[in-house]
Amino acid sequence: MTETGLPASVEAIRRVREDPHRLGHRAHGPAEIIAGAGHGMTGPASKRIIVGYGFWIYLLSDIVVFSCFFAAFAVQRGATAGGPTMDQIIEVPRVAMQTAVLLVSSYTCMLSFAATNARSRLWTQVFLAATGILGLVFILLELQEFAELAARGITPQRSGMLTSFFGLVGLHGLHVSAGLLWLGTMMAQILVKGFRPEIVHRLICFNLFWHALDIVWIGIFTIVYLMGAG
Amino acid sequence: MFGKLDLSAVPLSEPIPLITSAVVILVALGVLVLITVRGWWPYLWHDWITSVDHKRIGIMYCLLGVLMLIRGFADAIMMRTQQAVAINAEGYLTPEHYNQIFTAHGTIMILFGAMPLVLGFMNFLVPLQLGVRDVAFPTFNSVGFWLTASGALLINISLLIGEFARTGWLPYPPLSETAYSPGVGVDYYLWAVQISGIGTLITGINIVTTVLKMRCPGMSYLRMPVFTWTALASCLLIVAVFPVLTATLAMLTLDRYVGWHYFTNTAGGNPMMFVNLIWAWGHPEVYILILPAFGIFSEIFSTFSGKPLFGYRSMVAATLFICVVSLLVWLHHFFTMGAGAAVNTFFGISSSIIAVGTGVKIYNWIFTMYGGRVRFEVPMLWSMGFIFTFIIGGLTGVLLAIPPADFVTHNSLFLVAHFHNVIIGGVVFAIFAGAEFWFPKAFGFRLYAGWGKVAFWCAFIGFWVTFTPLYILGLEGMTRRLQHINVPEWGPWLYVSVVGVAILIVGVVAQVVQLVVSIRDRELLRDVTGDPWDGRSLEWATPSPPPFFNFAVMPNVEGEEAYWGIKLRAIETQQLAPEPKYAPIEMPVHSPVGVYTAFFATVFGFAMIWHIWWLAIVALVAAFAGFVVFAWRDVHEFEVPAEEVARAERARRASREALLRKLSEEGALP
Amino acid sequence: MSNLASDEELPTGVLDNREDHSPGDEPLEDAGHWVRHANLGLTLSILLTAGAFFLAGSNIIYGPAVPIALIVLAIAQMGVHLVFFLHITTGPDNTNNVLALAFGILVVFLIVIGSIWIMDHLMQNMMPTRMEDMMQMQP
Amino acid sequence: MRVVEVNRQLVSKQALRVCRCSVLGLLSVGLTSCSGILAPIGPVGAGNAEILIDATVVMLVIVIPTIIVAFWVAWHYRASNAAAEYLPYWSYSGRIEAVVWSIPILTIMFIGGLIWIGSYRLDPFRPLPSRDPTLEVEVVSLDWKWLFIYPEQGIATVNQLVMPVGTPVHFSITSASVFNVFFIPRLGSMIYAMPGMVSELHLQADRAAQIAGLSAQFSGDGFSDMDFEVRSVPDAEFGAWVDGVRGTGPTLDQAAYSELLKQSHRVPPSSYRAADRGLFHAIATQQIPPGPGPQPEGPGHAGREVSTGGSD
Ligand code: HEO
Ligand code: HEM
Ligand SMILES: [Cu+2]
DSSP, X not given: OOXXXXXXXXXXXXXXXXXXXXXXXXXXXXXXXXXXXXXXXXXXXXXXXXXXXXXXXXXXXXXXXXXXXXXXXXXXXXXXXXXXXXXXXXXXXXHHHHHHHHHHHHHHHXXXXXXXXXXXXHHHHHHHHXXXXXXXXXXXXXXXXXXXXXXXXXXXXXXXXXXXXXXXXXXXXXXXXXXXXXXXXXXXXXXXXXXXXHHHHHHHHHHHHHHHHHHHHHHHXXXXXXXXXX | OOTTOOGGGSOTTOHHHHHHHHHHHHHHHHHHHHHHHHTOHHHHIIIIITOOOHHHHHHHHHHHHHHHHHHHHHHHHHHHHHHHHOBSSOOSSOHHHHHHHHHHHHHIIIIIIIHHHHHHHHHHHHHHHHTOSSOSOHHHHHHHXXXXXXXXXXXXXXXXXXXXXXXXXXXXXXXXXXXXOOSSHHHHHHHHHHHHHHHHHHHHHHHHHHHHHOOOTTOOGGGSOHHHHHHHHHHHHHHHHHHHHHHHHHHHHHHHHHOOOSSOSSTTOOHHHHHHHHHHHHHHHHHHHHHHHHHHHHHHHHHHHTSOOTTHHHHHHHHHHHHHHGGGOGGGGGGGGOOOHHHHHHHHHHHHHHHHHHHHHHXXXXXXXXXXXXXOOHHHHHHHHHHHHHHHHHXXXXXXXXXXXXXXXXXXXXXXXXXXXXIIIIIIHHHHHHHHHHHHXXXXXXXXXXXXXXXXXXXXXXXXXXXXXXXXXXXXXXXSSOSSBSOGGGHHHHHHHHHHHHHHHHHHHHHHHHHHHHHHTTTTTBOSSSOTTOOOSGGGGSOSSOOTTSOSSOOOOOSSSHXXXXXXXXXXXXXXXXXXXXXXXXXXXXXXXXXXXXXXHHHHHHHHHTXXXXXXXXXXXXXXXHHHHHHHOSOOEEEEOHHHHHHHHHHHHHHHHHHHHHHHHHTOOO | OOSOTTSOOOOOOSSOTTOOXXXXXXXXXXXXXXXXXXXXXXXHHHHHHHHHHHHHHOOSSOGGGHXXXXXXXXXXXHHHIIIIISOOOSSGGGHHHHHHHHHHHHHHHHHHHHHHHHHHHHHHHHOHHHHHHHHHHOO | OOXXXXXXXXXXXXXXXXXXXXXXXXXXXXXXXXXXXXXXXXXXXXXXXXXHHHHHHHHHHHHHHHHHHHHHHHHHTBTTOTTSOOOTTOOOOHHHXXXXXXXXXXXXXXXXXXXXXXXXXXXXXXXXXXSSOOEEEEEEEETTEEEEEETTTTEEEESEEEEEXXXXXXXXXXXXXXXXXXXXXXXXXXXXXXXXXXXXXXXXXXXXXXXXXXXXXXXXXXXXXXXXXXXXXXXXXXXXXXXXXXXXXXXXXXXXXHHHHSOOSSOOXXXXXXXXXXXXXXXXXXXXXXXXXXXXXXXXXXXXXXXXXXXX
C-alpha cells in the first residue's frame, strides 16, 4: 500500500508488461475531438437534435398512456351494464369528418414547418393558423358528439363501456386542446421573437406532437368507431 | 369556499400524528429561522433551489430520499412494535391509524425514499461518467426534482390535515373507490403519486436522452461505465411504465371524482383491470430501483478489487435482458386471482428467467474479485453484505414465482420478507455503499470509516434479525397488513423482529454519527486529488467536488474505463497530458421555474384533494402562465470565461501533479 | 441549406455532417422537396382512410375479416405518417429514433396484448354468467 | 392428480414431514412448531408444500456454493494477502462466461418445468380426483366476515366452515364488497374473492382437525379479524352437524342478508337453518347490490373516515 491512495494503479502499472494487449483497454486509435452528433465518436449532439430526440421519447411515453386507455376500452367493450351498446352511439359520418379535418391539419402542420425551414414567417404563421383552425373544428365536432350523447342520457357514468369510450376519446380530445393552447403560444412567440433557434426547436416538437396525435386518432377511429360500428 | 376542508380535518383526538407533525413543523420552523438569521437565503436560492446543475439536483434528490427513508423507518418502527404488543389485544394503534401507516410506509419508502435516491445517483453520476457538462434538459431536470418533492410534501401534509389512504401501497379498488374509502386518504395518495410520477417521468426522459445523445467524444456505447448502462436501462423502464402509472391513477381519479366506472364493482367497472395495470407498472418499478443498484455495485466491485469489471459485455447484456424481460412478468403478483394455468405458467416462467440475468451479474462480480486486490473499505462491506442478502432474497423471489408455491405464500409475511430482503439487501445497501463511495466526490471529503463499519454491521445483522422471523411467520400462515394478531403462537417471532428493529435503529444512529463526525473532521478527511479510491471512470477525473462545468475540456475517450486509461498513461509517462487550450464554456442559467411549477402543483393537488375547485383552476392557470414566462425568456445560457476555466483546471492539474511527484518520491514506480 | 442560419452550425466530422437526425425535423433538402413529400403522404393517407371507411360500411369482403382489414389499413396509415410526416427512415442517421420507436411499440404491444390476454382468461374463468349456463344445463 | 399419486403422497407423508421440519428448522435456525403451510393436512397443501420445498432445495444447491465461493474469493484476494496472485488486467474468459450463463439457465429450466407442471396440476379450478362425491360450498366474503352457503344441504354459516374428511370440497367464491382472498393455510391454495366474479377452488382435508382460515387480501378496517374456524370432521359427524344446524337458528333470507351486508367487526361464528338457493347466484351476478361500505360519517371529521360503526 502506498500513501497516495492509488494502490491498484501503481501495482497495475508495474505489471503492465504482463498484459501487453491490455485486454479490454485497447485504444481505438487516436481520435481527434469533434463536436457532433452524439454517436459515440463525435461528442454530444447539437441542441436541435437533443431537443427533438427528447421530445420523441416523451411522445413514446405518451403513446403508452394511450395504450392503457386502449386496453381498458378493449376490456370493457362488452361491459354495457344494460345500457347502450357501441353501435348505438356511433355516428360514422361525423367521424369521417373529424378524420378528414385532422388529417388535413397534419398536412398543414407539416407545410408550416417547411415554411419555417425556408425562413418564411408569413407562411409559417398562415399554415400554423390553418392547423389551429382545423384542430378547433375537430374539437368542436367532438364536443358536439359528446353533447348529443349526453342529451340522450349517454354519459360515462352510465356503464363501464361508456366510461372507457369517453375516457379514450376524451383523452385524445384533451391532447388536441392542449396542442391548440401550445400552438397559440408558439404563434405569439414567432410573432414577437422570430425564428430563434429555441423557437425552431419548439416548432419541431410541436410538429411531432401534432402528427403523433393524428397517429393516435388513426387507432381510435379504427378500433373504436369503425370496428365498434360493425 | 374551502371545499371539504374545515378545522375538523386536523385529528385533534389522535396524539401520535399531532405530536409528530408538531415536532416536524417546529423543526422546519427552526431551520427556516436559522437560515434567515444566518442570511443563507440568497445562497440557498441561487445555488440550490433554482439550480439546474445536475450535481446539485442529484444531491437534493438524495437529501429528499434520505428524509423520506427516515419517515418511512419511523412508520416501520411503529408497525413492528404495534404487532408485537397487539397479540390478542388491540395494541396502541387503531385500525384506522395502523392501516394508514403501512400504506404510507410502502408508498413513501418506494416512491419517495428509494426512487429519489436512485434518481439522485443517476443525476449526479451520469453526466460525470459520460464526460459531459450537464444532462440534456437541465431546467426540466429541476422541474422533475421539484415535482417529486411536491408529491412528498403532499403525503406529509396528510399527516396533519385529513388522513392518508388505508388501502395498501397499491390501492386496489373497489376498496379504494369512493364507496369504500369516502375520506380524502386515497385522494392524497392519488395526487401525491401522480405529481411525483410525472416528475420521475421527466427525469427518465432526461437521462435517456443524455445517455443516447450526449456522450463525450469517443465514449461509444461499449465504453460507458456499467452504472451508466444501468441508469439507461432503468430510465428506459421509467419511460415505458411510468405512463402506465399515470394512466391507471388517472382512471381511478376519474372514478372517484366524477363517478366513472373503470374499476368500480358496479355498472360494468372492472377492478381486476386496475390490478393488472398497476402491476404492469409496479413490477418494472422494482427493477427501476434495483438496476442502478446493480450499477453501483459493479463500480464498487471493480474499483475495490483493482480490476476491470469481469465480463463487461455480459454485464451489459444481462442489464438489457433484465430490462426487457421485466416488462413481461407482472402477473406474478396476482397468480392467485384466477387467470388459470396457461397464463400462470407463462408469467411464472418469464419471472424466473430474470434470475438468469441476475445470476450472471452475481457471478461476474465474484470473478471481478477473483485475482484482485480486494480492499475492504466500507463500500465493499456493503457490497459483500449485498451479495449474501440479495441471493437469499432472490431465491425466495423465485419461489414466489412458482405459481403453486405462491398459492400458499401470496400476501403472506413470507412475501413481505422477500421484498424487504431484495429491497433492503439490494437497493438500500447499494445506496449506503454508493453514498460512502461518492460522498467525497460530491462534498470533497471522505466519510469516517469507523462509524461506517458500525452502521454496516448493525444494518446487516439488524436486517436478518428483523426479517428472518417474517419468513418463518409467513410459512406459519401469517398474512400481511394485520393490525392485531389472533394467534398467540406467533408472538415470539414478532418479539425477535422488534429486537432486529432495535439493532437497525442503532445502525441508523451510527450513520448519523458518522456524518456528524465526518463533517467535524472534514479537514482530516479531505480528498485533495479527486480520486480517493483509485477509481476507474471519468467522475474521478474531476476535482472533488467538481466545478459546476464538470470538465474544463471534454475528455477524449480512447478505451474502456476512460479515467483508468488516462491515469495509467500519466503514471507511466510520469506526466499529465499536455495542457489543452481553454475555451469559454456555455452553461445553462439557473431558473426558478422548477420550484415555481412544483409550488403550484402542490397547491393544485391540495385543492383537488379537498375539492376546492376555484383554487385548483387558479393553480393551473398560474402554472401555465409560469411556463409561458419561462418560454419567453431571452437568456438561456451564460458564458464561463476561459480564464475561469483555466484557473479551475490548473488547480486540478496541480493536485494531480503533486500526486505524481509523491508517487515517484515514494519510489512506488517501476 | 434550408435550415435556419440562426441554428448553430453543424460541424463536419468523420461522418456525414448530418449523420444524426431527430424525428420530425426535416433533413437537409430544399423546401420544395418537403412539400412534395407532404403531398405524397397526404395522398396516401387519404386513400388509406377512405379505404377504411369504405370497407367498414360495405360488405365487399368476407364480414368477419373486416376488422382485420381495418387494422391492417390502420397500421399502413400509421406507417405513412411516420415516414412522410415524421421522417422516420431506415437510414443510419435514424438508428436511434427507430430503436426508440421499436422499444415503444414493444411496450405498447406487451401492455395491450398482455392485458387483453390476462383479462380474457380472468373473465372466462370467473364471470358468473358462466355459472348461469351451467345451472341451466343441470337437470 | 391421479389417485395413485394421492396415495403415494399419503404414504410418504411421514417422510415428507421430517423433510419439511428440517428445512423449516434450517430456515429458523431453532425450534419451531410444525404448523402452517409446511404442515398441510390435505392433498392440495401437500402438493404446494412439496413444490416449495423441492424448489428451495434445488436452488440451495446452487446458491449455497455460490455464497461460499463469493466469500472465499473475497477473503482470499484481500489486499493484505500477499500470497494471492494479482491479475490487474484479467477481465474476460469465454469459458467462464459460458459456465456463468449456463448454471442459472439450467436451474431455471428445471424450475420452469416445475412451474409448468405444477401450475396445471394444482390449478385451483381443477377438480380433485376422488371416488366420493364432491361437496359444494359457496363462499361470500363480506365486510368483515365470511358467509358459507351449503347449497346441497340448504344451510349457511358465518365465519365457520365444517367439511367432511376425505371428501373433496368445491368452493365457489365471490365477494359482496371489496376484494378478499380465501385461504386456509393448512389445506393449501388460496384464491381471490371478487365482486361480480366467481372464483373456484378445490380443497380436501385428509384428517380431522380444527384449523383456521383467513382472508389474505387486505379489505379494510376489520380485516385483522376476518379469520374463520375450519373443522374437518368424519362423515358421520358432518351429517350430524348439518342436522344440528338445520334445527336451529334463523333463516338466511333477504332481510338477514342485508343485515350481513353492513360492515361489522369480529363477528362470532353462527349459522342459518335455511338459506335461499339462489342467493349466491344473486350475489355473484350483483342482482343484490354489493355492500354499502362505511355509513355516512358523523359531523366533524372532514375528509377523515372514523371507525365505521358495526359491533366491535
Ligand atoms: C428491488 C426490488 C425487488 C427485486 C429485485 C425483486 C426480485 C424478484 N422478485 Fe420480487 N423483487 C423486488 C420487489 C418486490 N417483489 C415483490 C413480490 C414478488 C412476487 C409476488 C409474490 C406475491 O405477491 O405473491 C414474486 C413472484 C416476486 C418474484 C421475484 C423474482 C423472481 C425476482 C428476481 O429478480 C430475483 C433474481 C435473483 C436471484 C435468483 C438471486 C441471484 C441468482 C443466482 C445466484 C443465480 C442462481 C440462482 C438461481 C438460478 C435460482 N416478487 C414485491 C411485493 C409487492 C407487494 O405485493 O406489495 C416487491 C416490492
Ligand atoms: C428499515 C427497515 C424496514 C422495516 C423494519 C420495515 C417494516 C415493514 C413492515 C412491518 C411492513 C408491514 C408488513 C405487513 O404488512 O404486515 C412493511 C411493509 C412494506 N415495506 Fe417495509 N420496512 C422497512 C424498510 C422498507 C424499505 C426500505 C422499503 C422500500 C424501499 C419498504 C417497502 C415496504 C413496502 C412496499 C411495504 C408494503 C406496504 C403495504 O402493505 O402496502 N420497507 N415494512
Ligand atoms: Cu414483481
